[in-house]
Amino acid sequence: MNNIFKFIFLFLIMGACSKTDPSEFYKSEILEEDRTVVKIGEIVLDDSSIDETGPNIGKLRPEFVSNRDHSLFAFFDELNMQIVVTDNQGKVQHVVSKRGRGPGELMSVLGYNFDEKNRIVVYDGSQRMIKVFEMDGGEHSDVDIDHERRFVGNRYLFAKDEELIVPVINSEFHSSGKEQIWQSDLIGKFGYNGTLLESFGRYDPFLKNPKSYLVFPHVDADLENNQFLSSHPDRFSLQLYNLETQERIAWFGMQSENFNQTDNYIDAQQSHQAISAQARDLSWTSGVYFLPEYFLHYFVILTEKFQQTRDHNDKIHYINLYDRNSYDSYGELELPYTLGSVVGNKLYLIEDDNPDNYTIGIYEIHSDG
Numbered sequence: 001m002n003n004i005f006k007f008i009f010l011f012l013i014m015g016a017c018s019k020t021d022p023s024e025f026y027k028s029e030i031l032e033e034d035r036t037v038v039k040i041g042e043i044v045l046d047d048s049s050i051d052e053t054g055p056n057i058g059k060l061r062p063e064f065v066s067n068r069d070h071s072l073f074a075f076f077d078e079l080n081m082q083i084v085v086t087d088n089q090g091k092v093q094h095v096v097s098k099r100g101r102g103p104g105e106l107m108s109v110l111g112y113n114f115d116e117k118n119r120i121v122v123y124d125g126s127q128r129m130i131k132v133f134e135m136d137g138g139e140h141s142d143v144d145i146d147h148e149r150r151f152v153g154n155r156y157l158f159a160k161d162e163e164l165i166v167p168v169i170n171s172e173f174h175s176s177g178k179e180q181i182w183q184s185d186l187i188g189k190f191g192y193n194g195t196l197l198e199s200f201g202r203y204d205p206f207l208k209n210p211k212s213y214l215v216f217p218h219v220d221a222d223l224e225n226n227q228f229l230s231s232h233p234d235r236f237s238l239q240l241y242n243l244e245t246q247e248r249i250a251w252f253g254m255q256s257e258n259f260n261q262t263d264n265y266i267d268a269q270q271s272h273q274a275i276s277a278q279a280r281d282l283s284w285t286s287g288v289y290f291l292p293e294y295f296l297h298y299f300v301i302l303t304e305k306f307q308q309t310r311d312h313n314d315k316i317h318y319i320n321l322y323d324r325n326s327y328d329s330y331g332e333l334e335l336p337y338t339l340g341s342v343v344g345n346k347l348y349l350i351e352d353d354n355p356d357n358y359t360i361g362i363y364e365i366h367s368d369g
Contacts, residue, residue, distance in 0.1 A: 025205075025237065026252040028322060028329045034368040035321055035330045037347065043090035045075075045358040050092055057084055057092075057355045062312050063155070063287070066343045067114040073341075074112065074120060081106040083120050085135065090360070096120050096133045097140075104131065104140040111157025111166055121159040121192075123152055123166065130164065130194055143194040147171070150188045150199050158221040164190040165243065167217045167230070168199055181215050182207035187228055187241060200246040204232050204239060212266035214284075220342075222290040229288045229295060234261055238288060238297060238322070256320050256332040259283040259299055276307050283318075289342035294330075294365070295322040298339050312338040312350065319347075321365065337361065 047057050058079025065074050072093070075084045081099035086092050097106045108126030115121050120133040128147055133140045145152070151174050153167035168188035173181045186201030207215055211234035219230045226243040237253035266278045279302050287298040297320040306314035317335040322328065337349040340360060352359040 022248045022250055024251070026250065026327055028252050028254040028327055030254075031323065031326075031328050031330050033330060035333060036366050036368055037319075037333055037335060037363050038366050039361050039363050040346075041362040042351070043088075043360050043362070045084075045086060045355075045360075046089075046091045047084075047355075048092075050095060057358070060084070060353065060355070060358065062338050062340050062350050062353065064341050064348075065113045066341065067118055068116055070343050072114065072118065073343075074114060076109050076112060078109075081109070083109075083112060083122070083133070085120070090358075094136055097122075097131070101127060103142050104133065106131065110152055110155050113157045113159050115159035116161075119159075121157065121164065123157055123164070125152065130190065130192060132192060141192070143192065145190060145194040146196045148196075150185065150196055152188070154216040154218065156217075156219045158223060160223050162192045163197065164188075164192070165221055165223075165228070166190065167219050169216065181210075186217060186230060186239075187219075187243070187246075198246075201228075201230075201239075201241050201248065204230070204235055204237055204251075206235055206237055207232060210234060210265070211261050211263075212279075213268035214266075218285055218287050220287075220289050227290070229290060231285045231288045231297060233284050233286075235285060236283075236297065236299070236320070238295060240295070250327055252322070252327040253297070254320070254329050256318070256329070258301065258316075258318055258332060258334075259320075260301075280304055280307060287339060291342060291365070292345050293324060295324060295327075296320075296342060297322070300338075312353070 058077045061076040061078055071088055073086045077084055083096040085094040106124050110123045110125040112122040118135050122131045128145050130143045130145050149171050150168040153169040156167055158165040166188050168185055170184040173184050182203045184203050185199040186203055188199040189197040191197055214233040217230045217232055221228050228241040228243050230239045236255050236259045240250040241248050260283050283299050283301050285299045289296040299318050301316040318332055320332050321330040337351050340350040341348045347363040349361045351361045
C-alpha cells in the first residue's frame with residue numbers, strides 16, 4: 001500500500017511540474033506580485049564622428065539591435081538605407097552601406113543583426129540577398145537567397161555559426177489567400193551562402209480564424225538557450241520553440257485588459273482609409289522579447305492622432321510580462337514611449353526620434369513585492 005501511495009504522490013508532483021502541454025493552449029494565470037517599469041538613465045545619439053562628406057542620420061527605424069556583449073547597437077536608417085552602429089552610450093562608431101543595387105548597397109532592409117563576430121548581417125527583401133558587412137564597412141559579401149520554397153516573413157534576423165535564423169512563410173502561401181497560412185513553417189535557417197538549410201515550426205493555430213490580413217510573425221531568439229519566441233499582429237498568444245530539437249515547448253498567453261480586437265475581418269483589398277478606420281483603437285502586437293526572468297509581449301493601440309502624425313509615440317504602448325518558468329502573467333503595464341529594444345534585463349524606449357536629438361530612455365522592471 002505504501003508503494004501505491006508513493007506512486008500517486010510522484011505522479012501528482014510530476015503533473016504539477018509540467019502543467020502545460022505544448023500541444024494545447026495554456027491560458028496564463030495572473031500572478032499576485034506587482035511589477036513596475038522604472039527609468040534608470042538615457043542616451044542621446046552622437047553623430048559628431050560621421051564624415052561631413054557623408055549623409056547625416058535620417059529617419060531611424062524604431063526597433064534596433066545589440067551585439068552579444070551589449071557593447072554595440074545598430075540602427076537602420078530608412079531614409080539613407082544605411083546601418084548606423086553606435087557604442088552603448090550612443091556615440092556613432094561606423095556607418096555601413098548606402099542606397100543602391102550594387103555590391104554592399106541596400107534597397108529594402110527586412111531583418112538585420114550582429115553575428116558573433118560583430119559583423120552586420122542584413123537581408124535585403126527587394127534584392128532577395130543576404131549581405132554581410134565587416135564592422136568598418138570595408139569588406140562585404142552579397143549572396144542571393146534561395147526563396148523557391150520559403151520566403152523571409154518579417155523584420156527579424158538572428159545570426160550564429162554562419163547561419164541566419166529568420167521567420168519564414170511557405171512559398172505556396174506567400175501570394176495566395178491567407179486562409180491556410182496557419183499551416184506554414186514558422187522558423188527558417190539559411191546559410192550565409194543563401195542556401196535554405198531547414199525550416200520547422202508552425203504559425204499560431206489561432207490563425208485559422210485571423211482578424212486581419214496582417215499575419216506575419218513577430219519573433220525573438222535566445223540563442224544562448226536555443227529558444228525562439230513568436231506571436232502575430234492580431235494575437236495575444238505566444239509560442240515558444242526549442243531551436244535544437246525543433247519542438248514547441250509551450251503555447252500560452254492571456255488577453256489582458258487593454259488587448260482589444262474586433263470580430264470584423266480587416267481586408268487588405270479595402271481602401272487605406274477604410275483599413276485605418278477599422279484598425280483605429282484596436283490593439284496590435286508589435287514585438288516579443290526574452291528577458292532573463294520574463295517573456296515580454298509588447299502591443300500598441302493605434303490612435304487617431306498617430307494615424308494623423310505617424311509619430312510612434314502617439315500610439316498607446318503596453319507590455320504583458322510572463323514568468324519564464326510558469327508561463328503565468330505578472331499583468332499588463334503601460335509604457336510612456338515606444339519600445340525600441342530589450343537588451344539584457346533593460347528596456348530601451350525611444351523618447352525622441354528627432355535625428356538631431358535622438359533620445360533613448362533606459363528602463364528596468366522592478367518588483368513591488
